[in-house]
Amino acid sequence: MKMNWGRTMIKLTNGEFLPLEMHKVRVVQKLRLPNIDERKELMKEAGYNTFLLQNKDVFLDMLTDSGVNAMSDLQVSSMLRADDAYAGSETFTRLKDVLNHVFDKEYFLPAHQGRACENIIASAFCEKGKVVPMNYHFTTTRAHIEKNGGKVVELITKEGIEVQSELSFKGNMDTDALLELIKERGKENISFLRMEAGTNLIGGQPFSVANLRKVSQICRENDIRVVLDASLLQDNLYFIKMREEEFKDRMVYEIIKEISSLCDIIYFSARKFGFARGGGILTTTKEDYNAMRDLVILYEGFLTYGGMSVREMEAIAQGIRETLDMEVISQGPMFIKYICDEFKKAGVPVVTPAGGLGVHIDAMEFVKHIPRKEYRAGALAAAIYIISGVRGMERGTLGEERDENGEEVLSNMELVRLAMPRRVYTLSQVKYVADRVIWLYKNRDLIGGLRFVEEPETLRFFAGRLECVSDWADKLVEKFKEDFKDSL
Numbered sequence: 014m015k016m017n018w019g020r021t022m023i024k025l026t027n028g029e030f031l032p033l034e035m036h037k038v039r040v041v042q043k044l045r046l047p048n049i050d051e052r053k054e055l056m057k058e059a060g061y062n063t064f065l066l067q068n069k070d071v072f073l074d075m076l077t078d079s080g081v082n083a084m085s086d087l088q089v090s091s092m093l094r095a096d097d098a099y100a101g102s103e104t105f106t107r108l109k110d111v112l113n114h115v116f117d118k119e120y121f122l123p124a125h126q127g128r129a130c131e132n133i134i135a136s137a138f139c140e141k142g143k144v145v146p147m148n149y150h151f152t153t154t155r156a157h158i159e160k161n162g163g164k165v166v167e168l169i170t171k172e173g174i175e176v177q178s179e180l181s182f183k184g185n186m187d188t189d190a191l192l193e194l195i196k197e198r199g200k201e202n203i204s205f206l207r208m209e210a211g212t213n214l215i216g217g218q219p220f221s222v223a224n225l226r227k228v229s230q231i232c233r234e235n236d237i238r239v240v241l242d243a244s245l246l247q248d249n250l251y252f253i254k255m256r257e258e259e260f261k262d263r264m265v266y267e268i269i270k271e272i273s274s275l276c277d278i279i280y281f282s283a284r285k286f287g288f289a290r291g292g293g294i295l296t297t298t299k300e301d302y303n304a305m306r307d308l309v310i311l312y313e314g315f316l317t318y319g320g321m322s323v324r325e326m327e328a329i330a331q332g333i334r335e336t337l338d339m340e341v342i343s344q345g346p347m348f349i350k351y352i353c354d355e356f357k358k359a360g361v362p363v364v365t366p367a368g369g370l371g372v373h374i375d376a377m378e379f380v381k382h383i384p385r386k387e388y389r390a391g392a393l394a395a396a397i398y399i400i401s402g403v404r405g406m407e408r409g410t411l412g413e414e415r416d417e418n419g420e421e422v423l424s425n426m427e428l429v430r431l432a433m434p435r436r437v438y439t440l441s442q443v444k445y446v447a448d449r450v451i452w453l454y455k456n457r458d459l460i461g462g463l464r465f466v467e468e469p470e471t472l473r474f475f476a477g478r479l480e481c482v483s484d485w486a487d488k489l490v491e492k493f494k495e496d497f498k499d500s501l
Contacts, residue, residue, distance in 0.1 A: 021343050032347035035340045036436055039086070046072040046402045046501045053399050053490050060478025061395040061463050063404045072402030073442055075431040078345070078370055079127075080284035083436035085335060088288065088328040095323040105317040108293075108330040115266070115333055116273040118295035120302040122309045123319025123326070126292045127244050127282025131157045132312060133294060134240060134280060137304045139163035139204045146194055147207040148186040149173070149215055152412050154207070154242070156472060163204055166194060173215055174425045176375045177365045181256040183218035184211065184249075188227045195235055205238035205278070211245025214408055215426060217349075217368030219252040222260065222271055229275035238301070241272070243281040247342040248369025254339065265337050277301065283325075287332035288435065291321040345369060345435045348443060352431070355447040361454045364428065371432035374450070376409060379429075380460050385410060387462025387482055390427040391474075396460045397429065399486060400493055401449035402501075405431045411474040456492055461485030 021033050047055065047070055059065035063076060074081065096103040109121045124130045131154050139145065141162030147154075149169045158165055168190045173183040186208065195203065208225060211217045232239045250268055253260050260268055273279060278301060283291040296302050306316065313320040321329075335341050346369055353367035362375035376390035383389045390409030397405050409427035416422055431446060453460075467478040 021340050022347055032344065032351050032440070034436075034439070035344065036085075044072055045069065048501055049399065049490055049493055052402055053486055056395050056399050056486070057480075060467065061391065061481065062474070062477060062479060063394050063398060063406060064475055065478070066398065066404055070402075071398075071404045073438060073446060074404050075371060075433070075446070076404045076406045078285055078432045078434045079282060080290050081434045081437065082285075082288045083434070084288055084328060085331070085436075087335070088331045091327040091331045092324040095327045097323050098317075100315055100317055102317050102323055102326075104323040104326045104330075108326045111330045111333050112293065112295060115269055115337070116279060116295050117270055118273060118279065118297055120296045120299065122294040122296075122302065122305055122316065123321055124280075124292045124294065124309060124313050125320030126284060126290070127242075127280065128153050128157075128292075129313055129320065130280035130282070130292050130294050133305050133308045134205075134278065135161045135163065136308050137301075138238070143202050143204045144194070144198060145204050145207055146186075146191060148184055148209055148220060149212040151209060151213050151242070152472060152474070154209075158204075168194065169212070169215065173212070173218065176216075176362070176377070176426065179366065181219075181252070181366065182221040182224060183215065183366075183368075184209070184220040185224040186220070186228050188224070188231060191228065191231055195231070195237075200235040200237055203235075203237050205240045206232050207240045207242060208276070209242040209245075210249035211369045213245065213370065214412070214424075214428075216364035216373040216428065217245065217248060217370035218364075219249040219256075219369065221257050222253055222268070222275075223257070225272060225275050238277045239275065240278045240280070241276040243279050244285045245369055246272075246281065246286050247336050248346055250336075251339070251342050251346050252369070265339055265342070269337075283329045283332070286336065287329040288335070289325050289328035289332050291319075291325045291329050293319070341435075345433050348433050348438075348440075351440075352433075352443050352447050355444075356450065359447075359451040359454065361451060364426075371405075371430045373408070374405075374429040374431070375427070376429050377427040379454065380457055382458060383460065383462045385423055385427070386421050387464065388479070389462075390429050391479065392460055392463050394429045395463070395486075396453060396489060397431075397450060399489060400453050401446065403431065403446055403449065405429045407474060411477070414471065414473065452496070456489070459485060459489045459492055 135157040139161035144164045146166045155165045168187045170187045279295045350367040352372045356363045362378035364373040376393045391407040391411045394407045410424045413422040462482045463479040
């Protein structure tokens with residue numbers, strides 16, 4: 014195994030490879046692990062929706078990597094020099110300069126998070142009757158586009174939605190399908206094209222630079238904007254460096270420059286990309302900047318803060334600098350691969366190859382005895398919390414919305430994501446997660462389905478409440494106590 018980017022994966026004397034944490038812990042937060050009877054009741058009170066659990070009742074929070082990554086000492090210290098001004102803040106200038114340096118984009122618009130960026134872009138460029146092709150949708154992105162009259166067209170390759178595969182870049186766009194879409198719809202009816210780095214809903218899977226080049230060339234020949242969701246860019250950068258031959262000896266900084274040159278607009282959630290809390294939009298042209306500028310003022314705040322605290326902006330600027338360090342951006346993917354490999358050895362079905370953001374368990378296979386309209390992934394996420402205190406996230410049919418006839422729209426995949434916030438959890442905690450999920454897999458027949466008791470019309474997975482269709486939670490607890498006795 015060649016490690017030309019640093020020695021962050023070491024080989025033990027027994028031949029096992031182990032991911033090393035290239036940092037030391039200096040500030041800690043106390044955790045609590047409620048006993049299993051408490052966890053069962055807490056899950057019931059939360060309507061079997063892990064979003065509605067209180068964090069104080071969660072042992073390991075693997076719901077998301079958004080806004081929960083650990084800051085470095087340099088990030089925390091940088092916050093002390095923040096220039097607290099409504100307009101013309103020096104903090105904003107420092108952030109803008111860092112972003113301009115990294116991405117080579119002249120224009121920058123701040124926003125309080127990635128979702129806000131989606132709103133600005135969709136409001137500026139989407140029109141009724143026009144479409145937005147993308148490698149794969151994200152829930153909030155699609156909601157903003159549809160709210161503005163647009164329609165999402167997914168152009169992921171067939172291999173991209175295969176759960177288990179050896180394909181290095183499952184996030185690639187089908188360029189033949191893109192050409193067909195342009196021919197069928199006409200380029201004038203395409204608002205923009207969106208590429209998502211580290212496609213979230215299919216397992217944090219990356220795209221290749223080679224694929225982005227083809228996509229960009231097609232779009233430029235047809236005068237179509239290329240918009241990059243860079244929220245998970247750091248994971249994508251890692252995979253490009255490790256899996257794409259052209260870039261194995263290139264610096265991270267150079268890869269970002271290459272990607273940026275192929276895109277017209279780049280937006281990101283700094284809750285992911287930058288290890289802080291905020292977001293922003295970068296663009297090449299004054300025309301696109303002007304199209305979005307007034308919307309930022311209207312929805313977010315003035316152009317030199319955009320709804321963000323200046324302290325967060327200082328932290329983002331430092332976090333972006335740290336994103337250029339391969340030892341920093343490699344830890345998440347390496348930890349994810351480690352737990353993914355542990356699951357594979359035990360037969361637990363997972364998305365392969367291991368992607369970014371977190372390990373993705375294949376609920377379609379894990380609990381295949383549960384009817385799909387009883388929300389396999391949602392039931393599995395609830396069961397994982399009950400037996401471990403670990404909070405994951407449903408990424409399946411619960412994340413879809415009913416059609417115009419009130420019928421369920423079944424998702425392409427039924428996944429439970431166990432996110433890996435960067436620089437947060439230790440290897441012993443990761444091993445605990447693996448052990449409990451492996452036990453659950455051996456007892457998977459005990460898990461039953463869910464049904465809604467409170468179902469919002471939009472983005473129902475955030476706030477919806479469900480109940481068990483049987484007494485399966487009680488039976489699961491009984492089996493846990495039989496096997497683990499008094500252990501938590």
